[in-house]
Amino acid sequence: MAAFAHWTAIALYLATTGVAAVTLSRQSQARLQPLLLALLTCAVVAHAISLKFVLQTDSGFRFDLTAMLSLITWSVALLLLFLSFKHRLTLLILAIAPLAALSELAAVHAWGGVSPLANxxxxxxxxxxxxxxxxxxxxxxxxxxxxxxxxxxxxxxxxxxxxxxxxxxxxxxxxxxxxxxxxxxxxxxxxxxxxxxxxxxxxxxxxxxxxxxxxxxxxxxxxxxxxxxxxxxxxxxxxxxxxxxxxxxxxxxxxxxxxxxxxxxxx
Known part of the structure; x- marks a missing residue:
């Protein structure tokens, strides 16, 4: 479940990045906007599930840099998602989505190399x-x-x-x-x-x-x-x-x- 949530979030963020780039380069932005928001919504949900496994492990709680970066990028992505239902923030989504994917990838890679706090x-x-x-x-x-x-x-x-x-x-x-x-x-x-x-x-x-x-x-x-x-x-x-x-x-x-x-x- 943990690995599935991690890689699903990364894949969805990358798909969001691609759709955001296409949306910016086309005249018909309104047609792609629902797809962009749907992908971002799914990415944020998968990222939230992933964070549960990243931050709280069997050995304790993680407060290392990569875990905190993953938490911060998720918070910003969630805020952008809320605001995107009212404002068109395609360029900002294009900037944040790949950063969120990278932070999630870094958190997964660091999983075996950090010492969670158990006390x-x-x-x-x-x-x-x-x-x-x-x-x-x-x-x-x-x-x-x-x-x-x-x-x-x-x-x-x-x-x-x-x-x-x-x-x-x-x-x-x-x-x-x-x-x-x-x-x-x-x-x-x-x-x-x-x-x-x-x-x-x-x-x-x-x-x-x-x-x-x-x-x-x-x-x-x-x-x-x-x-x-x-x-x-x-x-x-x-x-x-x-x-x-x-x-x-x-x-x-x-x-x-x-x-x-x-x-x-x-x-």
């Missing part, structure tokens, strides 16, 4: 997976925000670049930004909830910095999403809130580690 509980494993996924998606959202800022400047100065002509319209790219933020916020919420449930003392001295900053980042992302839904925030306003929230989140992940392992021991 952690399923609750702590879920907390770690949610945290890594949230940080990764919100990192992608930050890169998307930076791209949107650059694109806004290009359009403002009436100098659109070649790459901007190949990508979907600005409004669609903004929808992708808010989709990444919303999905990342959902995973960040799950990370905080599982941390509260399964970590012994979330506000212990060695965790209080990370916990407090993560909650602050969660609040900033919530304000951004509320402002977009209620007041139509977009453009540079959305970019500023996204960058500010991510800066706090980055401090939570790396700043507390730096303080505990470098600054405080010297003091």
């Amino acid at each position: 952690i509980s399923p609750g702590i494993a879920a907390h770690a997976l949610f945290s890594i996924s949230a940080y990764s998606l919100l990192t992608l959202a930050t890169l998307q925000a930076i791209y949107l800022y650059w694109l806004n400047q290009q359009l403002h100065n009436h100098r659109p670049s070649g790459i901007s002509r190949l990508l979907p319209p600005l409004q669609t790219m903004e929808s992708l930004l808010f989709g990444l933020v919303a999905f990342g916020q959902l995973l960040l919420t799950a990370s905080l909830v599982t941390g509260a449930l399964f970590v012994d003392d979330l506000f212990a001295q060695h965790l209080v910095h990370k916990t407090a900053l993560s909650i602050l980042a969660w609040i900033l992302y919530s304000i951004l999403l509320w402002g977009h839904w209620k007041n139509g925030w977009r453009g540079n306003t959305a970019v500023r809130w996204t960058l500010s929230a991510f800066a706090i989140l980055m401090l939570a992940f790396f700043g507390s580690k730096l303080a505990l392992e470098v600054i405080l021991p010297r003091g």
Whole structure:
């Protein structure tokens, strides 16, 4: 079952890549769009089944680079699938589908060469997976925000670049930004909830910095999403809130580690 799910996901992602390429090169894109979405849907489902076997093995839980890349590309592919029912994101699917296939292939190849962690509980494993996924998606959202800022400047100065002509319209790219933020916020919420449930003392001295900053980042992302839904925030306003929230989140992940392992021991 595991091998079947792995190779089915890879084959479906490659088929999705081929159809996306043909769709971009033809005038009749609307005719191939249902086939493209059907293939991507099947690929995402097969990838999800595969991830169950990749992340949780008989020897424990996997947190190695290839397993996490597979999880991240699946999350992005799932988000693109949802958004593709409303927007035409063929070029982005063409970019993500082969990456998802490669990450799945790498995860399968590394299966025998990694040492799963056997001494952690399923609750702590879920907390770690949610945290890594949230940080990764919100990192992608930050890169998307930076791209949107650059694109806004290009359009403002009436100098659109070649790459901007190949990508979907600005409004669609903004929808992708808010989709990444919303999905990342959902995973960040799950990370905080599982941390509260399964970590012994979330506000212990060695965790209080990370916990407090993560909650602050969660609040900033919530304000951004509320402002977009209620007041139509977009453009540079959305970019500023996204960058500010991510800066706090980055401090939570790396700043507390730096303080505990470098600054405080010297003091």
